[in-house]
Amino acid sequence: xxxxxxxxxxxxxxxxxxxxxxxxxxxxxxxxxxxxxxxxxxxxxxxxxxxxxxxxxxxxxxxxxxxxxxxxxxxxxxxxxxxxxxxxxxxxxxxxxxxxxxxxxxxxxxxxxxxxxxxxxxxxxxxxxxxxxxxxxxxxxxxxxxxxxxxxxxxxxxxxxxxxxxxxxxxxxxxxxxxxxxxxxxxxxxxxxxxxxxxxxxxxxxxxxxx
Ligand SMILES: NC(=O)c1ccc[n+]([C@@H]2O[C@H](COP(=O)([O-])OP(=O)(O)OC[C@H]3O[C@@H](n4cnc5c(N)ncnc54)[C@H](OP(=O)(O)O)[C@@H]3O)[C@@H](O)[C@H]2O)c1
Numbered sequence: 001x002x003x004x005x006x007x008x009x010x011x012x013x014x015x016x017x018x019x020x021x022x023x024x025x026x027x028x029x030x031x032x033x034x035x036x037x038x039x040x041x042x043x044x045x046x047x048x049x050x051x052x053x054x055x056x057x058x059x060x061x062x063x064x065x066x067x068x069x070x071x072x073x074x075x076x077x078x079x080x081x082x083x084x085x086x087x088x089x090x091x092x093x094x095x096x097x098x099x100x101x102x103x104x105x106x107x108x109x110x111x112x113x114x115x116x117x118x119x120x121x122x123x124x125x126x127x128x129x130x131x132x133x134x135x136x137x138x139x140x141x142x143x144x145x146x147x148x149x150x151x152x153x154x155x156x157x158x159x160x161x162x163x164x165x166x167x168x169x170x171x172x173x174x175x176x177x178x179x180x181x182x183x184x185x186x187x188x189x190x191x192x193x194x195x196x197x198x199x200x201x202x203x204x205x206x207x208x209x210x211x
Protein backbone atom coordinates (compact mmCIF):
# COMPACT_ATOMS: atom_id res chain seq x y z
CA UNK A 1 0.00 0.00 0.00
CA UNK A 2 1.11 3.61 -0.60
CA UNK A 3 1.27 5.59 2.64
CA UNK A 4 1.81 9.36 2.77
CA UNK A 5 3.20 10.49 6.11
CA UNK A 6 2.94 14.03 7.51
CA UNK A 7 5.23 14.40 10.51
CA UNK A 8 8.55 12.57 10.66
CA UNK A 9 9.25 12.65 14.39
CA UNK A 10 9.03 10.02 17.10
CA UNK A 11 5.77 8.51 15.85
CA UNK A 12 5.82 9.39 12.12
CA UNK A 13 9.45 8.32 11.68
CA UNK A 14 9.01 5.02 13.49
CA UNK A 15 5.73 4.28 11.72
CA UNK A 16 7.58 4.84 8.43
CA UNK A 17 10.26 2.33 9.48
CA UNK A 18 7.62 -0.26 10.35
CA UNK A 19 5.53 0.26 7.22
CA UNK A 20 8.56 -0.08 4.97
CA UNK A 21 9.70 -3.21 6.83
CA UNK A 22 6.22 -4.65 6.24
CA UNK A 23 6.59 -4.07 2.47
CA UNK A 24 4.64 -0.83 2.04
CA UNK A 25 5.79 2.28 0.18
CA UNK A 26 6.02 5.57 2.05
CA UNK A 27 6.38 9.22 1.08
CA UNK A 28 7.27 11.18 4.20
CA UNK A 29 7.10 14.91 4.91
CA UNK A 30 7.61 17.43 7.69
CA UNK A 31 7.30 21.19 8.14
CA UNK A 32 10.88 22.05 7.15
CA UNK A 33 10.98 20.32 3.76
CA UNK A 34 12.24 17.07 2.19
CA UNK A 35 15.91 18.12 2.28
CA UNK A 36 15.82 17.71 6.07
CA UNK A 37 14.72 14.06 5.74
CA UNK A 38 17.64 12.81 3.61
CA UNK A 39 19.17 10.67 6.39
CA UNK A 40 15.85 9.07 7.27
CA UNK A 41 14.97 8.10 3.70
CA UNK A 42 18.47 6.80 3.10
CA UNK A 43 18.02 4.56 6.13
CA UNK A 44 14.58 3.46 4.88
CA UNK A 45 15.79 2.48 1.41
CA UNK A 46 14.09 2.15 -1.97
CA UNK A 47 10.52 2.07 -0.71
CA UNK A 48 10.70 5.50 0.86
CA UNK A 49 10.99 9.04 -0.44
CA UNK A 50 11.07 12.45 1.22
CA UNK A 51 8.52 14.83 -0.24
CA UNK A 52 6.64 18.02 0.54
CA UNK A 53 3.29 17.81 2.34
CA UNK A 54 1.12 18.19 -0.78
CA UNK A 55 3.00 15.36 -2.50
CA UNK A 56 2.61 13.11 0.56
CA UNK A 57 -1.15 13.72 0.37
CA UNK A 58 -1.22 12.95 -3.38
CA UNK A 59 0.94 9.83 -2.94
CA UNK A 60 -0.95 8.06 -0.20
CA UNK A 61 -3.89 5.70 -0.38
CA UNK A 62 -3.60 6.24 3.36
CA UNK A 63 -2.26 9.45 4.93
CA UNK A 64 -0.67 9.16 8.38
CA UNK A 65 -0.73 12.49 10.26
CA UNK A 66 1.54 12.76 13.28
CA UNK A 67 2.30 16.35 14.28
CA UNK A 68 1.75 18.48 17.39
CA UNK A 69 -2.00 19.10 17.58
CA UNK A 70 -1.47 22.84 17.95
CA UNK A 71 -0.14 22.92 14.38
CA UNK A 72 -2.96 21.13 12.52
CA UNK A 73 -4.35 24.43 11.22
CA UNK A 74 -1.13 24.75 9.17
CA UNK A 75 -2.02 21.64 7.14
CA UNK A 76 -3.61 21.95 3.71
CA UNK A 77 -7.38 21.49 3.71
CA UNK A 78 -7.52 20.14 0.14
CA UNK A 79 -6.43 16.84 -1.39
CA UNK A 80 -7.93 14.62 1.29
CA UNK A 81 -11.31 13.97 -0.30
CA UNK A 82 -12.06 10.24 -0.01
CA UNK A 83 -8.64 9.46 1.46
CA UNK A 84 -8.16 7.42 4.60
CA UNK A 85 -6.33 9.49 7.20
CA UNK A 86 -4.78 8.07 10.37
CA UNK A 87 -4.69 10.62 13.19
CA UNK A 88 -2.13 9.93 15.91
CA UNK A 89 -2.28 13.44 17.35
CA UNK A 90 -2.96 14.14 21.01
CA UNK A 91 -3.85 17.31 22.88
CA UNK A 92 -1.22 18.55 25.33
CA UNK A 93 -2.14 22.16 26.26
CA UNK A 94 1.35 22.88 27.60
CA UNK A 95 2.71 22.11 24.11
CA UNK A 96 -0.26 22.98 21.90
CA UNK A 97 -1.73 25.99 23.74
CA UNK A 98 -5.26 25.99 25.14
CA UNK A 99 -7.88 24.96 22.57
CA UNK A 100 -11.27 26.16 23.84
CA UNK A 101 -13.36 23.64 21.87
CA UNK A 102 -11.44 20.81 23.57
CA UNK A 103 -11.28 22.38 27.02
CA UNK A 104 -15.06 22.65 27.26
CA UNK A 105 -15.46 19.02 26.11
CA UNK A 106 -17.67 19.89 23.12
CA UNK A 107 -15.49 18.05 20.66
CA UNK A 108 -12.36 15.91 20.40
CA UNK A 109 -8.98 16.47 18.79
CA UNK A 110 -9.76 13.98 16.01
CA UNK A 111 -13.03 15.69 15.17
CA UNK A 112 -11.11 18.99 14.89
CA UNK A 113 -8.67 17.39 12.46
CA UNK A 114 -11.49 15.72 10.50
CA UNK A 115 -13.17 19.11 10.07
CA UNK A 116 -9.92 20.67 8.82
CA UNK A 117 -9.04 17.92 6.28
CA UNK A 118 -12.03 18.23 3.98
CA UNK A 119 -13.54 14.92 2.88
CA UNK A 120 -11.02 12.74 4.76
CA UNK A 121 -12.12 9.35 6.07
CA UNK A 122 -10.50 9.83 9.42
CA UNK A 123 -9.43 7.03 11.73
CA UNK A 124 -7.95 7.87 15.10
CA UNK A 125 -5.08 5.49 15.79
CA UNK A 126 -1.61 5.07 17.33
CA UNK A 127 -2.49 7.72 19.96
CA UNK A 128 -2.01 5.68 23.12
CA UNK A 129 1.29 3.93 22.35
CA UNK A 130 4.64 5.45 23.36
CA UNK A 131 6.99 5.72 20.36
CA UNK A 132 9.61 3.39 21.90
CA UNK A 133 6.95 0.73 22.30
CA UNK A 134 5.77 1.32 18.75
CA UNK A 135 9.35 0.87 17.59
CA UNK A 136 9.99 -2.35 19.53
CA UNK A 137 6.81 -4.19 20.53
CA UNK A 138 5.31 -5.30 17.20
CA UNK A 139 5.58 -9.04 16.60
CA UNK A 140 4.01 -10.61 13.54
CA UNK A 141 4.86 -14.06 14.94
CA UNK A 142 2.26 -13.75 17.70
CA UNK A 143 -1.43 -14.59 17.41
CA UNK A 144 -3.56 -11.44 17.41
CA UNK A 145 -4.90 -11.77 20.96
CA UNK A 146 -1.35 -11.91 22.36
CA UNK A 147 -0.08 -8.89 20.42
CA UNK A 148 0.20 -5.37 21.87
CA UNK A 149 -2.99 -3.45 21.17
CA UNK A 150 -3.11 -0.34 19.02
CA UNK A 151 -6.48 1.37 19.43
CA UNK A 152 -8.54 2.81 16.59
CA UNK A 153 -11.77 4.80 16.40
CA UNK A 154 -13.77 6.21 13.51
CA UNK A 155 -17.11 6.58 11.79
CA UNK A 156 -16.13 4.79 8.55
CA UNK A 157 -15.93 1.03 9.11
CA UNK A 158 -14.25 0.33 5.76
CA UNK A 159 -11.51 2.88 6.54
CA UNK A 160 -11.06 1.34 9.99
CA UNK A 161 -10.65 -2.12 8.41
CA UNK A 162 -7.86 -0.81 6.14
CA UNK A 163 -6.06 0.77 9.10
CA UNK A 164 -6.55 -2.40 11.18
CA UNK A 165 -4.84 -4.41 8.42
CA UNK A 166 -1.89 -1.99 8.41
CA UNK A 167 -1.61 -2.35 12.20
CA UNK A 168 -1.57 -6.14 11.84
CA UNK A 169 1.05 -5.93 9.08
CA UNK A 170 3.45 -4.24 11.53
CA UNK A 171 2.93 -6.81 14.27
CA UNK A 172 0.26 -5.25 16.48
CA UNK A 173 -3.46 -5.93 16.94
CA UNK A 174 -6.06 -3.25 16.20
CA UNK A 175 -8.66 -2.79 18.92
CA UNK A 176 -11.72 -0.74 17.95
CA UNK A 177 -13.01 1.72 20.54
CA UNK A 178 -16.01 2.75 18.41
CA UNK A 179 -17.11 5.94 16.71
CA UNK A 180 -14.78 8.91 16.35
CA UNK A 181 -16.35 10.98 19.13
CA UNK A 182 -16.90 8.30 21.80
CA UNK A 183 -13.87 6.18 20.85
CA UNK A 184 -11.80 9.33 20.55
CA UNK A 185 -12.65 10.34 24.11
CA UNK A 186 -11.59 6.91 25.38
CA UNK A 187 -8.11 7.25 23.81
CA UNK A 188 -7.15 10.66 25.15
CA UNK A 189 -4.23 11.25 27.51
CA UNK A 190 -5.12 10.13 31.04
CA UNK A 191 -7.70 7.48 30.08
CA UNK A 192 -7.38 3.86 31.36
CA UNK A 193 -5.93 2.66 28.03
CA UNK A 194 -3.51 5.56 27.50
CA UNK A 195 0.12 4.41 27.42
CA UNK A 196 -0.81 1.03 28.96
CA UNK A 197 1.03 -2.04 27.74
CA UNK A 198 -2.05 -4.13 26.96
CA UNK A 199 -2.41 -7.14 24.71
CA UNK A 200 -5.51 -7.19 22.53
CA UNK A 201 -7.14 -9.67 24.95
CA UNK A 202 -6.35 -7.47 27.98
CA UNK A 203 -7.48 -4.35 26.11
CA UNK A 204 -10.90 -5.88 25.44
CA UNK A 205 -11.33 -6.51 29.19
CA UNK A 206 -10.27 -2.96 30.15
CA UNK A 207 -12.67 -1.46 27.60
CA UNK A 208 -15.54 -3.67 28.81
CA UNK A 209 -14.85 -2.76 32.46
CA UNK A 210 -14.93 0.96 31.55
CA UNK A 211 -18.12 0.70 29.45
N1 LIG B 1 5.86 10.66 21.22
C1 LIG B 1 5.00 9.70 21.49
O1 LIG B 1 5.34 8.66 22.11
C2 LIG B 1 3.56 9.82 21.02
C3 LIG B 1 2.73 8.72 21.17
C4 LIG B 1 1.43 8.79 20.66
C5 LIG B 1 0.97 9.94 20.04
N2 LIG B 1 1.80 11.03 19.95
C6 LIG B 1 1.28 12.24 19.29
O2 LIG B 1 1.68 12.16 17.93
C7 LIG B 1 2.00 13.48 17.43
C8 LIG B 1 3.46 13.49 16.99
O3 LIG B 1 4.25 13.21 18.12
P1 LIG B 1 5.82 12.99 17.99
O4 LIG B 1 6.30 12.62 19.36
O5 LIG B 1 6.12 12.12 16.82
O6 LIG B 1 6.29 14.50 17.68
P2 LIG B 1 7.75 15.00 17.24
O7 LIG B 1 8.76 13.94 17.48
O8 LIG B 1 7.91 16.33 17.88
O9 LIG B 1 7.60 15.19 15.65
C9 LIG B 1 6.69 16.09 15.14
C10 LIG B 1 6.81 16.07 13.63
O10 LIG B 1 5.74 16.89 13.11
C11 LIG B 1 6.29 17.72 12.10
N3 LIG B 1 5.47 18.91 11.95
C12 LIG B 1 5.21 19.87 12.87
N4 LIG B 1 4.37 20.79 12.36
C13 LIG B 1 4.10 20.39 11.10
C14 LIG B 1 3.32 20.93 10.05
N5 LIG B 1 2.62 22.05 10.21
N6 LIG B 1 3.29 20.26 8.87
C15 LIG B 1 3.99 19.12 8.71
N7 LIG B 1 4.76 18.57 9.67
C16 LIG B 1 4.81 19.20 10.84
C17 LIG B 1 7.69 18.02 12.57
O11 LIG B 1 8.45 18.47 11.47
P3 LIG B 1 9.58 19.58 11.67
O12 LIG B 1 10.57 18.99 12.63
O13 LIG B 1 10.10 19.79 10.29
O14 LIG B 1 8.85 20.80 12.24
C18 LIG B 1 8.12 16.64 13.08
O15 LIG B 1 8.56 15.85 12.01
C19 LIG B 1 1.72 14.44 18.60
O16 LIG B 1 0.43 14.98 18.44
C20 LIG B 1 1.83 13.54 19.84
O17 LIG B 1 1.09 14.05 20.92
C21 LIG B 1 3.10 10.99 20.40
